[in-house]
Amino acid sequence: MAEQAPGKVNMDKLVSLCKRRGYIFPSSEIYGGLGACYDYGPLGVELKNNVKACWWKAVVQERDDMVGLDASILMHPQTWVASGHVGGFADSLVDCKECRKRWRADDVKDGKCPDCGGELTEPRMFNLMFKTFVGAVEDEAGTVYLRPETAQGIFVNFQNVLNSTRRKLPFGIAQIGKAFRNEITTGNFIFRTREFEQMEIEYFVKPGSDEELFQYWVEERFDWYVSLGIKKENLRLHQHTEDELAHYAKECYDIEYLFPIGWSEMEGIANRTDFDLRQHTSYSGKDLSYYDEESKEHIIPYVIEPSAGVDRSVLAFLADAYDEEQDKDEVRVILRLHPALAPIKVAILPLSRNEKLLPLSKEIYTDLRRYWMVQYDNAQSIGRRYRRQDEIGTPLCVTIDFDSLEDNAVTIRERDSMRQIRVPVKELKSTLDAKLNGEPFEVLPPGGTKWLGFED
Numbered sequence: 001m002a003e004q005a006p007g008k009v010n011m012d013k014l015v016s017l018c019k020r021r022g023y024i025f026p027s028s029e030i031y032g033g034l035g036a037c038y039d040y041g042p043l044g045v046e047l048k049n050n051v052k053a054c055w056w057k058a059v060v061q062e063r064d065d066m067v068g069l070d071a072s073i074l075m076h077p078q079t080w081v082a083s084g085h086v087g088g089f090a091d092s093l094v095d096c097k098e099c100r101k102r103w104r105a106d107d108v109k110d111g112k113c114p115d116c117g118g119e120l121t122e123p124r125m126f127n128l129m130f131k132t133f134v135g136a137v138e139d140e141a142g143t144v145y146l147r148p149e150t151a152q153g154i155f156v157n158f159q160n161v162l163n164s165t166r167r168k169l170p171f172g173i174a175q176i177g178k179a180f181r182n183e184i185t186t187g188n189f190i191f192r193t194r195e196f197e198q199m200e201i202e203y204f205v206k207p208g209s210d211e212e213l214f215q216y217w218v219e220e221r222f223d224w225y226v227s228l229g230i231k232k233e234n235l236r237l238h239q240h241t242e243d244e245l246a247h248y249a250k251e252c253y254d255i256e257y258l259f260p261i262g263w264s265e266m267e268g269i270a271n272r273t274d275f276d277l278r279q280h281t282s283y284s285g286k287d288l289s290y291y292d293e294e295s296k297e298h299i300i301p302y303v304i305e306p307s308a309g310v311d312r313s314v315l316a317f318l319a320d321a322y323d324e325e326q327d328k329d330e331v332r333v334i335l336r337l338h339p340a341l342a343p344i345k346v347a348i349l350p351l352s353r354n355e356k357l358l359p360l361s362k363e364i365y366t367d368l369r370r371y372w373m374v375q376y377d378n379a380q381s382i383g384r385r386y387r388r389q390d391e392i393g394t395p396l397c398v399t400i401d402f403d404s405l406e407d408n409a410v411t412i413r414e415r416d417s418m419r420q421i422r423v424p425v426k427e428l429k430s431t432l433d434a435k436l437n438g439e440p441f442e443v444l445p446p447g448g449t450k451w452l453g454f455e456d
């Protein structure tokens with residue numbers, strides 16, 4: 001009898017796997033944690049780095065029309081006046097006069113505290129930006145903000161990038177970095193946190209070409225998630241209605257993912273028009289125009305902004321990869337992560353702890369770790385070790401057995417199909433390379449092993 005039937009992904013299963021296997025921990029847990037802050041563990045940091053690296057490769061490395069930037073988190077406070085954040089980046093809040101709990105006004109239904117039913121204060125606006133101070137004196141003059149989005153670091157550097165790279169429109173600037181928001185309604189694990197990371201593009205275009213390039217970026221960004229293994233049926237586009245549109249946007253689409261909490265925004269693509277460059281021109285007094293050689297005119301470019309959350313993408317990749325299947329008497333938990341995202345690419349598993357297997361196993365391990373994140377594991381039974389690697393999403397396992405000492409060949413096991421092939425050690429690296437890059441494992445009879453690189 002199966003102890004537990006295979007089921008669907010839910011948030012509890014994800015949170016528990018992430019904690020158990022070292023993907024994500026609650027922040028400062030030994031002190032009871034800090035609301036809506038999380039720490040990425042040994043596997044989580046690899047996954048997150050891989051998500052960022054894949055994004056950077058797709059939007060900077062492989063394109064002629066994009067460059068990167070890494071602006072500071074603390075910026076001149078006028079930045080946030082010009083952007084509209086000081087004036088308008090706020091939620092309407094109410095406080096319970098009885099239990100003192102604070103609520104977003106639009107989360108309260110009947111004018112009573114949802115927790116204790118107590119009377120509520122009048123709504124008042126609460127700015128979501130975190131304030132801090134530069135210098136020794138904590139006064140108004142030294143007040144700065146932790147950036148609530150990375151975008152403004154790009155706008156204020158528009159002229160610097162233009163002058164130093166001599167780009168022609170259309171071109172874009174990409175940036176990955178931390179952003180901070182003192183969110184009132186948090187929860188849902190890493191979906192909405194107070195400290196998070198964004199991957200943002202500001203793509204500068206000639207006015208008039210904005211609508212076409214907006215559509216282009218919506219498709220481009222949608223396809224990026226699919227190319228990294230997210231199932232198409234779990235993705236959809238949501239077009240902002242008039243009411244939903246931000247004050248600076250002409251048009252906006254959200255790429256939504258079917259998270260365990262339901263359809264929710266993962267990335268927004270907005271046509272921000274020339275709003276930001278005009279605002280910064282007027283607040284800084286600096287010329288942020290672009291000289292168009294064709295029309296011989298100075299123009300203020302329009303901006304298309306694909307703005308993605310690193311943490312939300314990580315959550316979506318984890319949720320989409322999570323799978324359970326019945327395997328004999330047990331439920332096999334598998335993270336079917338795309339190999340480009342998997343924290344560990346290859347696990348080296350000597351069949352047993354027998355000392356005879358050690359030299360060859362270590363030799364292979366030492367060689368392969370020069371290319372990928374590779375894990376060596378010789379504890380417990382081989383079956384349990386396969387399970388562990390399946391659960392953390394390792395695409396390939398290499399097993400060294402006693403025959404390996406005779407024939408100098410090892411077995412490669414694929415995570416998703418559990419198919420195995422046997423290859424000579426000298427061809428191991430190139431075979432792993434091919435498999436990690438999508439070369440399929442051949443269909444074999446049950447329990448069959450394909451021998452590669454051997455004469456019949």
Ligand code: GAP
Nearest residue numbers: 149151191192193196266267268307308309312
């Ligand atoms: N520059 C535009 C901008 O910041 P946004 O919709 O507020 O737009 C963009 O944020 C993305 O940043 C969101 O789609 C989401 O992925 C991520 N994000 C925003 N707030 C977040 C939070 N509190 N926790 C985690 N991710 C968040």
